[in-house]
Amino acid sequence: MTATPASRRGGHLPRRLSAAFWFAVPFVALAVIWAIAVELSGVERRIFPQVTDVASAFAEMWRSGDLFTHTGASLRRMGLGVIAALLTGIPFGVLLGSSRVAAAFFAPLLRFSVALAGIAWIPFATLWLGYGERAVVFIVWNAMFFALAYNTMLGVQRIPTQLIRAARSMGTPRHRMFVEVLLPGALPNIVTGLRVGLGYGWRGLVAAEIIAASAGLGYSIFLAQKYFRTDIIIAGMIIIGALWLVIDRALLAPLERRTVERWGMKAVNL
Amino acid sequence: MRTLEISNLHKEFVDAYTGQTVVAVGDVSFSIEQGEFVSVLGPSGCGKTTVLNIVAGFDTQTSGSVLVGGKQVDGPSPERGVVFQSFALFPWKTVLGNVTFGLRMRGVPRADREAVAHQYLELVGLQGFEAKYPHELSGGMQQRLGVARVLANEPEVMLMDEPFASVDAQTRRKLQEELTGIFETKRPTVFFVTHDVDEAVFLADRVVVLSSRPSQVAEIVTVPLERPRHWRSALDNPDFRHTVTYLTDLLAAGEPNADESEDAPETSAAAGAVGEG
Numbered sequence A: 001m002t003a004t005p006a007s008r009r010g011g012h013l014p015r016r017l018s019a020a021f022w023f024a025v026p027f028v029a030l031a032v033i034w035a036i037a038v039e040l041s042g043v044e045r046r047i048f049p050q051v052t053d054v055a056s057a058f059a060e061m062w063r064s065g066d067l068f069t070h071t072g073a074s075l076r077r078m079g080l081g082v083i084a085a086l087l088t089g090i091p092f093g094v095l096l097g098s099s100r101v102a103a104a105f106f107a108p109l110l111r112f113s114v115a116l117a118g119i120a121w122i123p124f125a126t127l128w129l130g131y132g133e134r135a136v137v138f139i140v141w142n143a144m145f146f147a148l149a150y151n152t153m154l155g156v157q158r159i160p161t162q163l164i165r166a167a168r169s170m171g172t173p174r175h176r177m178f179v180e181v182l183l184p185g186a187l188p189n190i191v192t193g194l195r196v197g198l199g200y201g202w203r204g205l206v207a208a209e210i211i212a213a214s215a216g217l218g219y220s221i222f223l224a225q226k227y228f229r230t231d232i233i234i235a236g237m238i239i240i241g242a243l244w245l246v247i248d249r250a251l252l253a254p255l256e257r258r259t260v261e262r263w264g265m266k267a268v269n270l
Numbered sequence B: 001m002r003t004l005e006i007s008n009l010h011k012e013f014v015d016a017y018t019g020q021t022v023v024a025v026g027d028v029s030f031s032i033e034q035g036e037f038v039s040v041l042g043p044s045g046c047g048k049t050t051v052l053n054i055v056a057g058f059d060t061q062t063s064g065s066v067l068v069g070g071k072q073v074d075g076p077s078p079e080r081g082v083v084f085q086s087f088a089l090f091p092w093k094t095v096l097g098n099v100t101f102g103l104r105m106r107g108v109p110r111a112d113r114e115a116v117a118h119q120y121l122e123l124v125g126l127q128g129f130e131a132k133y134p135h136e137l138s139g140g141m142q143q144r145l146g147v148a149r150v151l152a153n154e155p156e157v158m159l160m161d162e163p164f165a166s167v168d169a170q171t172r173r174k175l176q177e178e179l180t181g182i183f184e185t186k187r188p189t190v191f192f193v194t195h196d197v198d199e200a201v202f203l204a205d206r207v208v209v210l211s212s213r214p215s216q217v218a219e220i221v222t223v224p225l226e227r228p229r230h231w232r233s234a235l236d237n238p239d240f241r242h243t244v245t246y247l248t249d250l251l252a253a254g255e256p257n258a259d260e261s262e263d264a265p266e267t268s269a270a271a272g273a274v275g276e277g
């Protein structure tokens, strides 16, 4: 809550370097253990690759351009799905949060749907939209929508009545309440919903690409499995995990720092 | 000219759990002149907030009428600005953003609204804090911002519901003194709700005393104190002390337990009411 100016901006360069170092240490340790385990056990490469194999798979994917094709395809679908989810999930959540009756009616349905969101919809997505781009984007949207709408609804419900009254008594027209009060007031919970939703969306993306796409990170690891290219599978998995960290650290964390933390209204918890 | 006129106000609530009807406001009538400071004083639960909420347009009366500037109140409006006990500042807006909020809602151009905002921030002693967020301010500063935010809209009447109840005693005295100073320079019309007798008297031109539920106006007392007012001199002033004692006795007489309980001696009933006030 009371972040110092230094920690708000991520600290000085030496502090950031040291933070990056300590963040990397567990991954390096994992790689070392992995290398030793593969060496000692003598496991077949087509069952599990050595660290160096994965490194050369990376280099190969870089040179061939596959790395960028797949990453680009995945990120584009993710982006489209996220935008669709933001544009639909937040307004829907605000609508529900502003009406006690609608909230009471939809809350159980939303909570039920959060559990099913994303992956469980792949059969329908492909049935309705065919195998391809649209089905994958649909899955990303679907995976995020319910968590985003549900948390936005909670956020709106938690806005103190006095804040809404203050805005109304200062002449805020009803149609401007959304932007002026409901959206910023619900933002701590919207960020929570976004974090949860992005996690579901990212996993949904990979799963949908395995089934319904002809490019993308999910597709690339699925294809590699057919040729027993375990090195490419692991390389793809690493990219998927690393990109998630980037999304979380480069998108969500700064959004949180600039808004809810700066305003002293960070959500207590989920 | 009468800025606010409340006539035979009556409000009933239906309790959500028991289904019983609660009469929050019995029959309340009084008016406030333009540029007048009126304190509404009464024991907790007598319906002060309910009256204020109806005047603010947050709630509607069961019967009776509320006129502001001769017009029937219909929903919230910037002509009736509200200062809340909980401050109700927008955490996502800076100090400047909070003060300019109402002007922005009414389409006042940026340069104009910022000029007005600076004037009122200076009035409440918050110049230099424009870029801060509310959570970075102390409780006293937050409520000064709450006052500036309302006054910047130049409302016909400023409604204040126990605005200093959630700050510490020392800050409260300071804020009361500052509010008097602001009132003396700007002469807004103020409707000030409190259950604190000293506060009611120190600030007001007249004190409207409400009885306990179902509330009625027990008496309207004119405060015989010159302006400008300061706590130091007020506490030494016999007129101030007499008014406080008179109102304290009035509240004690209105307490249901003062005449209903058999074993409580009259003197201790009065003392008990002072403690509650």
Ligand SMILES: Nc1ncnc2c1ncn2[C@@H]1O[C@H](COP(=O)(O)OP(=O)(O)O)[C@@H](O)[C@H]1O
Pocket (backbone or CB within 6 Å): B013, B014, B015, B016, B022, B023, B024, B042, B043, B044, B045, B046, B047, B048, B049, B050, B051
């Ligand atoms: N929304 C409501 N529903 C039911 N009863 C209410 C409601 N608001 C207030 N009351 C009741 O009305 C009475 C007066 O409340 P209030 O105006 O808050 O008093 P005060 O501000 O003088 O302490 C109380 O008994 C309270 O319980």
Ligand SMILES: [Mg+2]
Pocket (backbone or CB within 6 Å): B048, B049, B050, B162
């Ligand atoms: Mg009250």
